[in-house]
Amino acid sequence: MLSRVAESIYWMSRQAERAENLARFIEVTLHMTLDQPEYLVDPWEPLVQVTGDNEWFKKKYGKATCQNVVQFLAFDGEYHSSMLTCLRASRENARSVREALSTEAFEQLNNFYHFVRDSSPPQLTDPTADFFDQVRDYALMWTGVLDSTMAHNTAWHFMNIGRLLERADKTSRILDVKYFNLLPRVEDVGTAVDDLQWSTLLLAISGFEAYRREHQLMDIEKIVAFFLFHRTFPRSIYSCIAGVDRSLREIESESESELPGQARQRIAALRHRLENTNVKEVIAGGMHQFIDRLQVELNAVGDSLGQDYFYATYSA
């Protein structure tokens, strides 16, 4: 397929996935504030930290509140990574490669974007608002439409890589910033508030029920292991990495190239490391350091895709 098209599909997919994850962040936080009216900890500040754009936020909004964080993450047209901005960019990318998508896929993303754009911000800081729930529905339909209306060919694999890299990154951020900012000390584990935080974390990746079925009891190691290493849960980091690895293999097998590309080598190394690390080692060595390194490696995979496929130099 055309390099430009592959790149646009990859970004289209990443940006829509990013928008979905922003909705997940906000939604679980809104729910949490209902269960925790006394505000033992401020739930909004960490949401800003998750973006890494704290300075930008402070300049424009000052102190983080429910209202301004929702406005910032969901609707701020000036912020380069708000839900609305991501969806607009995703849709623009989709528009530029519309011929490579199924009609249903474009229409679903088009509806998704219009739904978010046309929603009125003031009502959305009401935690009972079902807006974010609907966003999640739109996002689930979007991925479902892609998977069931498009041939799982090279275009689909680039799409899959985009969404899985983004998902792995966001799952790691949820685990990192959210949990460790809320409860930085392991001694606090086991309190009622803690239990609530655990559940919230799992809810943010739609993993609460899946976790319960396997482990019933809340347990820090098991939850961290669920986030990092679960073999089949679709938002666990390992599962995302393995999916990227599979898609890259498919792309390479079609491209008839003799040597694995840089992206393939990097993702295979990462997968290998995850397979050979256990949760005790992660916690002992410092969870934040582990996740930091993971994110750096995910970024490197993204860069390698560019080198391998998107703007390689050609010769006839």
Place this chain on the structure above:
Amino acid sequence: MQKQTSGSLSQVQSAGPIPTLPDYQSDGFFDELVDQNNLARPDAEALVSLFNRLPPKELLRRQHAIEQALYRMGITFTVYSDKSGTEKIMPFDVVPRIVSAILWKHIDAGLRQRIRALNRFLCDVYNEREIIQEGIVPAELVDTAPAYLKECRGLKPFNDVWCHITGTDLVRDNSGTVYVLEDNLRCPSGVSYVLQNRHVMKRNFPQVFGASRVRPVTDYTSRLFQLLRDVAPPHVSDPTVVVLTPGVFNSAYYEHSFLAQKMGVQLVEGRDLVVESDLVYMKTTRGLQRVDVIYRRIDDAFLDPKTFRKDSVLGVAGLMDAYRAGNVTLANAPGTGIADDKVIYAFVPDMIKYYLDEEPILPNVPTYVCQKDEDREYVLAHMDELVIKAAGESGGYGILIGPQATQEERDAFAKKINEDPRNWIAQPTLQLSRAPTVVDDHLEGRHVDLRPYILCSRPDDVWVLPGGLTRVALRKGSLVVNSSQGGGSKDTWVVAEQGQAIASVHGDDTDPPEH
């Protein structure tokens, strides 16, 4: 049997009164759906009956439903000046325009004849130039036309076909006569709206389709793809076809991606292509891949910065060399614009006589060429009766509608004509035919034109899509139908003759008709 059937329905099905549209006025104009007594024309009876049976506001409701569908499908224009990306759908009117089988037969024959002559002219004017030597078309008019590309002299496109894809604008006057208003031989737009308009209309008016025996349009993209394969360089057995677009910011981008998607071919931008050793390649994730046929939707001037405009970033450096070397087909061929120059247009009836030895089936609108002294004098003396057009403009720009203009505007145009007579033509103001159109919650007559689409793969193989884009001037009394000037569109229903394939009622009729 069913005695409780609603009164109006049984009236229609029995030999009741001939359907008429209540409260509709044709105002003395020629109307496409009703006659001067406001009675439905024979082929429009099923449609008019349906409208008369609809509950109040139902037509308006369907109009809104279709607009919603078009918005959902993303068939929109972006309003460039708006940073938040405001989009509008191409205005669409729910009332179709109906063309009778016999009128269509006439139009079809006239267009096929015209394309044959235009292709002959293009071959001639870039090679032997016999029509100029015979004194039929003045050399100075050809050589001074901006669309005449010296770089194309001596070129011989495969099969001697220059204009593979044409959109010709037709109008009807008060007598119902069909005239050719202009030929669009470069990158004619709008066929995607024809297909999408039909798609949404079938969902909203399935029952009338059957009753009206509408001919299908959905095989257009199959035919276009077949044409593009057929015109590939002769040595290529399984050609790779692409559509070349200026990119997502072009106003016709939706159409470019639509056509590529429906044909299942790559939509490329100039930056996706590269020419090496006079061969054209596209840059893919698997390396470079040969390209054999380019359906180009980029204007001539931007095609190749090496040959034409040096500042073009839309095109491909070296493309013309690859084309001259016979390694790639460009559809339409570069240089076709000379034949749709508004001054050259005036000579098309002469071309038909000269090349084909036939009488033109479809007349031109009478045209005064300001380059000719006697024509110019007439034009300057009758500016309040004429429409004056710049030869090099399109899209409704550079036009003076004399009867509606002020004296100052007419004086300004007179000055321009005297300064550069070559660039101006004039035509009498035709009263374009009208068609019932939804205005608020009722129907009013609005002026329409028609752009059929014509495919030509060999000089003797010309096919006309049964239908075309009916454009409608939505403003009351306006004669300007261009979408860039606030015009909208309607579905066009060409009625089938006995034995012809018709559009299916359910879903998409993707099967090509049998021959």
